[in-house]
Amino acid sequence: MKLYDSGRSPNPRRVRIFLAEKGLSVPLVPVDLGKLEQRDGAYLAVNPRGRTPALELDDGEVITESLAICRYFEELHPEPPLFGTGPLGRARVETWQRRIELELLFPVMHVFRHTHPHMAALENPQVPAWAEANRPRVFDFLAFLDGHLRTRDFVADSFSVADITGPYTIDLMKPARLAVPEELAEVRRWHHLIAERPSAKA
Amino acid sequence: MKLYDSGRSPNPRRVRIFLAEKGLSVPLVPVDLGKLEQRDGAYLAVNPRGRTPALELDDGEVITESLAICRYFEELHPEPPLFGTGPLGRARVETWQRRIELELLFPVMHVFRHTHPHMAALENPQVPAWAEANRPRVFDFLAFLDGHLRTRDFVADSFSVADITGPYTIDLMKPARLAVPEELAEVRRWHHLIAERPSAKA
Numbered sequence: 570m571k572l573y574d575s576g577r578s579p580n581p582r583r584v585r586i587f588l589a590e591k592g593l594s595v596p597l598v599p600v601d602l603g604k605l606e607q608r609d610g611a612y613l614a615v616n617p618r619g620r621t622p623a624l625e626l627d628d629g630e631v632i633t634e635s636l637a638i639c640r641y642f643e644e645l646h647p648e649p650p651l652f653g654t655g656p657l658g659r660a661r662v663e664t665w666q667r668r669i670e671l672e673l674l675f676p677v678m679h680v681f682r683h684t685h686p687h688m689a690a691l692e693n694p695q696v697p698a699w700a701e702a703n704r705p706r707v708f709d710f711l712a713f714l715d716g717h718l719r720t721r722d723f724v725a726d727s728f729s730v731a732d733i734t735g736p737y738t739i740d741l742m743k744p745a746r747l748a749v750p751e752e753l754a755e756v757r758r759w760h761h762l763i764a765e766r767p768s769a770k771a
Numbered sequence: 772m773k774l775y776d777s778g779r780s781p782n783p784r785r786v787r788i789f790l791a792e793k794g795l796s797v798p799l800v801p802v803d804l805g806k807l808e809q810r811d812g813a814y815l816a817v818n819p820r821g822r823t824p825a826l827e828l829d830d831g832e833v834i835t836e837s838l839a840i841c842r843y844f845e846e847l848h849p850e851p852p853l854f855g856t857g858p859l860g861r862a863r864v865e866t867w868q869r870r871i872e873l874e875l876l877f878p879v880m881h882v883f884r885h886t887h888p889h890m891a892a893l894e895n896p897q898v899p900a901w902a903e904a905n906r907p908r909v910f911d912f913l914a915f916l917d918g919h920l921r922t923r924d925f926v927a928d929s930f931s932v933a934d935i936t937g938p939y940t941i942d943l944m945k946p947a948r949l950a951v952p953e954e955l956a957e958v959r960r961w962h963h964l965i966a967e968r969p970s971a972k973a
Binding site for chain 2: 641645657660661694
């Protein structure tokens, strides 16, 4: 088994953090996005969609999409559970995982990809008006999330994949030139709490 | 248990089809998006994010996000399995479910929401240039999907949630004024095959 990884890209980092939380180590194969290696024939033979990460199994089958890879490791190595416990616990993780993706990660990504000069090759055409439309959505959701975190350390019952997606999205806010407002103390506390976990360095 | 549902909206339909495939029936509570009822105080008390569907359990807890609701029913009623079987089978469903969402559903939704006059209240501001940027992505992914379907009736090992998300997205192409190209015979066959299932009327 090997994981095609691109160090600077956000999605592979999500999988590396997940693996670190599981205490797992998988051989990494670097794909240099700076050189657009993800669009080379060699990599397109692995993942024809030209996206990283991708997990190649020993028989050559490839699993793509970060969350599909994370779920696969959750099945193979259930402890510690990172997608929740029991039907309701898993539903709570999934509700928040989806909310954070749809209402925070994707808006932040849109701001980043449609404003940052380095993204011009990947996001073609860049649409600055679309970045602007997403900016207030980021702050609206962060305020909602702050209220939710007022009574808990993690978004669901215990540390989960949603607590990976959320803080890692907040890290992405910096290159997108977005900042968590000072008054959102709970979001800031949560971000710091998770940044102190050893997995954050993965 | 009751499901807040808005008949004309795409996400609630995804859950209704899922329930029909499971042979399950859940009392529906209508939320009229035409009257923007999803933004009324009464509904915001159910789902503060103002989105449908939402599943309210008997103790008052609410699960939101279509896929979180579908996964919850999969846990309670595992047969027939609609998220795949076994770690690898489930990974295949998840890979395709994600690909179809990220590379087909979301681009189609962007075209629809940023061009259709009826969407002006929900998608504010509409950014026509963003709709245009998404149009070629729809056709690029459909061509890829057509190749994948050449050797199979369903995107993974058997009918799954990805075969709900995909054809339902193709139904959404019509109001977005997008059409599956004539030459993509496999996508058309797949769409017809699934439209003939009783669940398509849900």
